[in-house]
Amino acid sequence: MVDLWDGLTQAFWLVITLDRELAEIALRSLYVTLTALVIACLIAFPLAAFLAVRRFRFRRLIIAILNALMGLPPVVVGLIVYVLLSRSGPFGVLGLLFTPTAMIIAQIIIIVPLIASIAHQSLRDLWQEYHDLLISMNVSQGQKMRTLIWDARRALLTASLAGFGRGIGEVGAIMIVGGNIDNVTRVLTTAIALETGKGAFALALALGFVLIALTIAVNLMIHWLGQTEREGRW
Amino acid sequence: MLFPLNVTDAQTRRWGKILVGPVSLHLTGAGATVIIGPNGSGKTTLLHLLHGTARLHAGTIAWQVPMAEARAVQSFVFQRPVMLRRSVVDNIAYPLVIRGIRKSEARAQAHDWVKRIGLDEMADRPATSLSGGEQQKLALARAFITAPQVVFLDEPCAALDGRATAEIEAILQEQMAQGTRLILSTHDMGQARRLADEVVFLRAGQVHETGPATPFFSAPQTDAAHAFLNGDIVE
Amino acid sequence: MRQVLFVIALLWATATQAQDSLRLAVTTSFHNSGLADVLLPEIQADLGLEVQLLIVGTGQALRLGEAGDVDAILVHSRAAEEAFVAQGYGTHRREIMYNDFVFIGPMNDPAGISDATDAADTLQRIATVDAPFVSRGDESGTHNKELALWQAAGLDPDNFGDWYRAVGAGMGAALNTASGMNAYVLSDRASWLNFANKGDLALLFAGDPVLFNQYAYLPVNPDLHSHVKSDLAARLEDWLTSPHAAELINSYMIDGEALFVFNAEDVS
Numbered sequence: 113m114v115d116l117w118d119g120l121t122q123a124f125w126l127v128i129t130l131d132r133e134l135a136e137i138a139l140r141s142l143y144v145t146l147t148a149l150v151i152a153c154l155i156a157f158p159l160a161a162f163l164a165v166r167r168f169r170f171r172r173l174i175i176a177i178l179n180a181l182m183g184l185p186p187v188v189v190g191l192i193v194y195v196l197l198s199r200s201g202p203f204g205v206l207g208l209l210f211t212p213t214a215m216i217i218a219q220i221i222i223i224v225p226l227i228a229s230i231a232h233q234s235l236r237d238l239w240q241e242y243h244d245l246l247i248s249m250n251v252s253q254g255q256k257m258r259t260l261i262w263d264a265r266r267a268l269l270t271a272s273l274a275g276f277g278r279g280i281g282e283v284g285a286i287m288i289v290g291g292n293i294d295n296v297t298r299v300l301t302t303a304i305a306l307e308t309g310k311g312a313f314a315l316a317l318a319l320g321f322v323l324i325a326l327t328i329a330v331n332l333m334i335h336w337l338g339q340t341e342r343e344g345r346w
Numbered sequence: 347m348l349f350p351l352n353v354t355d356a357q358t359r360r361w362g363k364i365l366v367g368p369v370s371l372h373l374t375g376a377g378a379t380v381i382i383g384p385n386g387s388g389k390t391t392l393l394h395l396l397h398g399t400a401r402l403h404a405g406t407i408a409w410q411v412p413m414a415e416a417r418a419v420q421s422f423v424f425q426r427p428v429m430l431r432r433s434v435v436d437n438i439a440y441p442l443v444i445r446g447i448r449k450s451e452a453r454a455q456a457h458d459w460v461k462r463i464g465l466d467e468m469a470d471r472p473a474t475s476l477s478g479g480e481q482q483k484l485a486l487a488r489a490f491i492t493a494p495q496v497v498f499l500d501e502p503c504a505a506l507d508g509r510a511t512a513e514i515e516a517i518l519q520e521q522m523a524q525g526t527r528l529i530l531s532t533h534d535m536g537q538a539r540r541l542a543d544e545v546v547f548l549r550a551g552q553v554h555e556t557g558p559a560t561p562f563f564s565a566p567q568t569d570a571a572h573a574f575l576n577g578d579i580v581e
Numbered sequence: 582m583r584q585v586l587f588v589i590a591l592l593w594a595t596a597t598q599a600q601d602s603l604r605l606a607v608t609t610s611f612h613n614s615g616l617a618d619v620l621l622p623e624i625q626a627d628l629g630l631e632v633q634l635l636i637v638g639t640g641q642a643l644r645l646g647e648a649g650d651v652d653a654i655l656v657h658s659r660a661a662e663e664a665f666v667a668q669g670y671g672t673h674r675r676e677i678m679y680n681d682f683v684f685i686g687p688m689n690d691p692a693g694i695s696d697a698t699d700a701a702d703t704l705q706r707i708a709t710v711d712a713p714f715v716s717r718g719d720e721s722g723t724h725n726k727e728l729a730l731w732q733a734a735g736l737d738p739d740n741f742g743d744w745y746r747a748v749g750a751g752m753g754a755a756l757n758t759a760s761g762m763n764a765y766v767l768s769d770r771a772s773w774l775n776f777a778n779k780g781d782l783a784l785l786f787a788g789d790p791v792l793f794n795q796y797a798y799l800p801v802n803p804d805l806h807s808h809v810k811s812d813l814a815a816r817l818e819d820w821l822t823s824p825h826a827a828e829l830i831n832s833y834m835i836d837g838e839a840l841f842v843f844n845a846e847d848v849s
Contacts, residue, residue: 198650199648199650200648201648204649209650210604210633210635291635291637292635293633293635294634295633306636309613309752309754310613310753310775311760311778311779
């Protein structure tokens with residue numbers, strides 16, 4: 113209990129004094145996860161829309177795989193990405209291991225199935241609603257997908273927030289592929305793991321509270337951005 | 347030109363049961379064809395068959411152009427209108443936008459239609475917030491904005507009160523006067539009398555009687571049509 | 582204008598930084614000592630070299646070196662290091678400094694190890710009373726050292742009962758576990774001194790020469806991995822073995838205690 117209180121006060125002072133190191137780590141966390149999120153959405157939304165409007169042979173199988181991959185352990189993803197990006201691995205020449213780019217790649221792999229699965233559920237429901245109208249209007253596959261994605265944008269926002277939550281709080285994969293290098297690849301979660309290892313529970317908790325606050329702030333901001341659209345009904 | 351439309355022994359099944367057919371029809375290019383008949387007689391399915399959105403299992407449906415081209419100059423209005431999760435004006439502009447018309451131009455045309463159907467105050471409201479009658483008027487505007495040659499309407503006033511029905515019929519009359527061909531189904535014999543130039547009376551998936559509206563309503567040739575017009579229960 | 586210059590200077594600074602950086606895999610125990618926080622800024626100042634530390638276990642550090650994912654490693658597990666060089670993954674092994682391992686345990690010391698004569702006696706006393714003992718269990722340098730000590734004491738951990746807990750985690754996590762269970766644990770002195778969650782634990786036994794912990798620097802072989810920055814690794818080695826480094830290492834203290842003894846030999 114003493115640690116909790118110490119953590120809170122320490123978090124308070126770190127934030128109030130705008131601790132430079134903390135700011136850097138927090139900004140890096142945001143940079144990595146938000147970049148991964150944007151790219152993951154660009155992959156997951158069209159994939160989800162495609163699975164909703166198109167009937168093809170392996171559709172059910174792909175949906176089942178996506179659902180299963182939602183629970184993919186980040187450590188496993190980290191190991192796979194590590195082996196691929198290692199200098200002795202197939203993509204070693206790119207020299208990406210232990211860079212923020214490697215962390216972004218790992219996080220994309222972790223959050224794409226999550227976002228695609230959630231997005232697919234809402235797009236599928238919307239497609240049932242729209243099916244007769246769009247078929248009657250002779251709408252092309254691409255237009256169907258675009259219409260669904262645009263009209264379900266609120267549900268997709270929720271899906272992307274789920275992806276953000278999984279990404280920003282993730283430590284297993286980015287620890288392996290990022291290496292937790294000070295000033296280069298250290299982010300909030302890996303810093304927390306490091307401080308916990310040193311037994312510095314109060315500082316670790318302080319970083320944890322900053323992480324929680326950051327997550328809430330980003331969620332609120334994205335919701336607020338969504339609300340500023342004229343209509344609040346969808 | 348799409349017409350004349352020749353339907354020869356058209357048939358469609360679901361789970362082995364014949365829904366419609368065999369049906370043969372010859373439709374020419376003017377006025378309104380009204381399809382009437384008891385529930386389950388196949389009115390909706392017949393409309394979808396003609397539009398090419400239901401599967402044809404036997405027979406032919408021959409417009410003067412291939413079905414895909416024909417559908418491009420047709421619109422379909424459903425009994426329960428499908429509202430896109432967009433504003434009223436964006437719903438109406440949608441068919442233009444997917445035809446590649448610039449968004450500003452499409453919205454300008456849509457605004458004209460919003461005024462014609464009297465929804466100008468709600469132009470930027472979500473379409474799903476409209477009442478049933480307003481939604482159906484929106485669906486009509488969305489169907490007519492592309493200036494289609496043929497519009498199919500599946501019981502467009504089924505759930506509406508008298509005033510909304512009158513407004514919708516006024517729009518339909520106006521469009522017919524401009525040369526749009528209407529093919530609609532209805533349960534409302536008053537509406538059938540007001541709109542029809544030609545009647546198709548369906549019974550158990552088959553055309554039981556068909557012909558020009560005036561003689562059909564004054565002197566139906568078959569007992570079933572007679573009974574149906576009298577309000578008796580016809581299976 | 583001044584701002585433009587500032588931005589250009591900043592870009593230039595980051596560009597050169599990106600150019601002169603070197604990846605060094607080090608063990609958790611080295612990082613926990615806090616010595617890196619003293620050495621890295623000095624290296625930056627003297628050489629203009631940014632050393633990027635990867636803090637991992639000895640086993641993983643060796644793997645990173647084998648794969649060419651780091652430019653050099655700084656670890657403390659002699660047998661493994663010699664094998665690393667023998668297999669050609671590293672060019673050579675250079676001893677830099679040593680610190681020592683210490684036995685940590687509950688203050689009331691149920692096994693009475695504070696009266697032990699040497700490391701072997703310490704372990705025998707713990708095993709005799711089946712006192713809870715936390716092992717790293719992660720094949721790290723510290724874990725290997727612990728296993729060697731058990732062997733020297735004539736005991737085999739495979740035959741131990743429930744009191745022997747292999748946690749499979751880093752030094753800090755193992756200390757946290759020992760603190761929670763009031764158990765004995767073998768730790769490097771640096772990690773122990775810097776450890777913040779001591780609870781009821783205390784340093785109970787130290788000083789046997791077998792407990793000395795030699796750190797060595799091994800540059801990764803550029804013949805196997807052409808991208809390895811062997812010239813920078815050589816410059817870092819020169820610095821680490823310089824009199825300036827010796828002074829910094831020998832004078833590094835925690836709570837008034839010196840932690841490391843510089844023992845690099847001059848090869849020139």
